[in-house]
Amino acid sequence: MVKVLMCLVVCLLSACIQNDLPYPTVKLYITGMTVEGQVGSALISNDDRKVTLELGETVNPRKVKVQTLELTEGGSASIGPDSIIDLSSPLSVTLSLYQDYVWTIEATQTIERAFTVTGQVGQAYFYPESHEASVNIPREKGLKNIEVTDLKLGPEGSVINGEEGLPVLQWENKGAFATAKVQVKYSDFIDEEWTLYVNLSDVNVGVNSVDAWTNVAWINGFGRDGEDNGCEYKKEGDTDWIRVDASELTHSGGNFKARLIHLQANTTYVCRAYSGEEYGAETTFTTGDEATIPNMSFDEWHQEGKVICPWKEGDTSWWDTGNWGSTTLSANDNITQPTSDVWSGAAAGSQAAILGSKFVGIGSIGKFAAGNLFLGEYRATDGTNGILGMGREFSARPTKLKGHFKYTVSTIKYTDEAHKALMDKPDTCIVWIALGDWSEPVEIRTNPKNSKYFDKNDPNVIAYGEMNCAETVSAYKDFEIDLDYRSTSRVPKYLLIVCSASKYGDYFTGGEGSTMWIDDFSFEYDYDE
Structure with a gap:
């Protein structure tokens, strides 16, 4: 009986020990x-x-x-x-x-599609879900002699009605439009029947849309394919029209896009499209503000405990730094600070920012930290890694970021596994800018277990540009970053600007002593001639 009781006790203890050791929580990415x-x-x-x-x-x-x-x-x-x-x-x-x-x-x-006919108005419209495509032609042209000049409805290499080139189509005239059926096949996964429409149109020239920025506007118009297509504009209330130069026009079939430059901010304009001798209806649009953001001169700083912050005490922060992380390892290691070493055109008594890369810690315990300054906020330190919320709300569309910088380059002596090829090469400083339509700030995590970095190919990115320098620049030098816009119609929600003395600092890669000075940033909203 005693042996039985002992066995029961041992079993119960084993069960308790097993249940009291929960598995660790490891988030997987x-x-x-x-x-x-x-x-x-x-x-x-x-x-x-x-x-x-x-x-x-x-x-x-x-x-x-x-x-x-x-x-x-x-x-x-x-x-x-x-x-x-x-x-x-x-x-x-x-x-x-x-x-x-x-x-x-x-x-x-994305499948690039094409459907063009002789004398069409504007471009074709495609409806992949219903397998339909349509194009307009002038009413006076009629539907008797429809000549298709290009047709691509599937992936590159697909066949239409069993033919690799343009097929012979059978059109059915239905009064105001004509239709034709085609069979599109590619490999073993596309076998679709499409319906083509050719519509008679009473409107042969016009403006589809206007993308109005600040000193620039983009006119999206249409006319008869093969005609001289373009647009004119003027200030509202003015008499004389200004014709957009051919160098500012791009054409795609009967569609065109015109770039208007040197416009005035917050001003209403009128535009109209032309095709040959024919003019379309007038369209009005209003340009936007020459928006800016706080502390682009880097004059305003204060200190919170041991952390130096790039904004005036009591104000709302726009810029932030990695000082929140570097000072957790060493109280004196603010890797980004104000400096009185300013560019020659700066106002008396003003300041600039100095970004210094260094190994932060005590003895061999620590980590390489790149001097940095960015729009957004430093949210938290994860061990020795940072969690950042990059970007501030901003809806304007500048064409350039301008500023002044100088740089002392060091040799790269710290790398992660992915950047070992950079060891013993010169470090590189960087300033980059992005505009995008994210719904919230872009979160950045540098912990390798759940890392998340900014990707300039992110589909939410509307515009991007960067400046790099891998050599010592001993005196302040001007820089300009042209923003490359991927869309003229999408409106930004967030602006990101990042400056770093070590380009790959997010990956703890760089050289101790790499130092970057930056001063007096500004936006430009126009294009040069």
């Missing part, structure tokens, strides 16, 4: 992914646990081969390299270690 036929880099959202991939137009989205899948160390996934996955709809993938985390993999795919 996908840190990288590539597939065959991918265009650009994967867009990874740690917050949404989602990876978005852009597929080339010839890729079968139902049979996508995974090339690489990088995860948090120790984790496993329900798919892996060489897996064939179906991305025709979002795919759920489970990451496992001590707990399971469900991620979503989704794909986007």
Whole structure:
């Protein structure tokens, strides 16, 4: 009986010990992914646990081969390299270690399409979901002799009605329009019937839309294909029209885009399109403000405890630095500070910013930290890593960021695994600017376990530009960064500006002693001639 009781006690104790040792919580992340036929880099959202991939137009989205899948160390996934996955709809993938985390993999795919006919008005419209395409022609041209000059409805290499070139089409006249059916096939995954429409139009020239910025506007218009198409503009109330020079026009079939420069801010203008001798209806538009942001002169600073901050005490912060992280390792290690060493045109008594890269810590315990200054806020320190919220709300569209800088370059002596090839090479300073339509600031994490970095190819990016320098510049030098806009119609929600004495500082890569001075930033809103 005693032996039985002892056995029961031992079993109960074993059960208690097992239940009292919970598994550690290790959050799992996908840190990288590539597939065959991918265009650009994967867009990874740690917050949404989602990876978005852009597929080339010839890729079968139902049979996508995974090339690489990088995860948090120790984790496993329900798919892996060489897996064939179906991305025709979002795919759920489970990451496992001590707990399971469900991620979503989704794909986007753009197919370039074309449908043109002789004498058309403007460009064709495509409706992929219903497999329809339409184009307009002048009413007086009629529907008797429709001549198709280009037709591409599927991926490169697809065939239409069994023919690789232009097929012979059978048009059905329905009074105000004509239709034709075509069969589009590509490989083993596209077999679609499309309906083509040619419509008679009473409007042969006009303005589709106006993208009005501050000193610049973009007119999107249409006219008869093959005619002299363009536009004119004037201030509201003026008599004389100004014709946009041919150098400021781009054409695509019957459509055109005109760039108007040297406009006045907060001013109403009138524009009209022309096609040959014919003019379209007048359209009005109003330009925007020459917006700026606080402390672009870097004159305002204060100190909170041991942290030096780039804004006036009591004011709302716009800029921030990595000082919040560097001073956790050493109280005196503010890697970004104010300086009275300003550029020659600065006002008396003004200040600039000095960004110094260095190893921060005590003895061998610490980490390389790049001197930096950025729009946004330093949110938290994760161990010895930073979590940043980059960007401030901003809806204007500058064309340039201008400023003054100088730089002392050092040799790179600190790298992470991915940047070992840079060891013993000159460091590089950088200033970059981006505008985008994110719904919130862009979160940056430098912890390798759940890293998240800014990607200039992020589809939310509307405009981007950067300046790099890998040599010592001993006296202040002017710089200009031209913003490359990917769309003239999308309106920004956030502005990001980042300055760093070590370009790859986010990856703890750079040279001790690399130092960058920056002063008096400004925006420009016009284009040169």
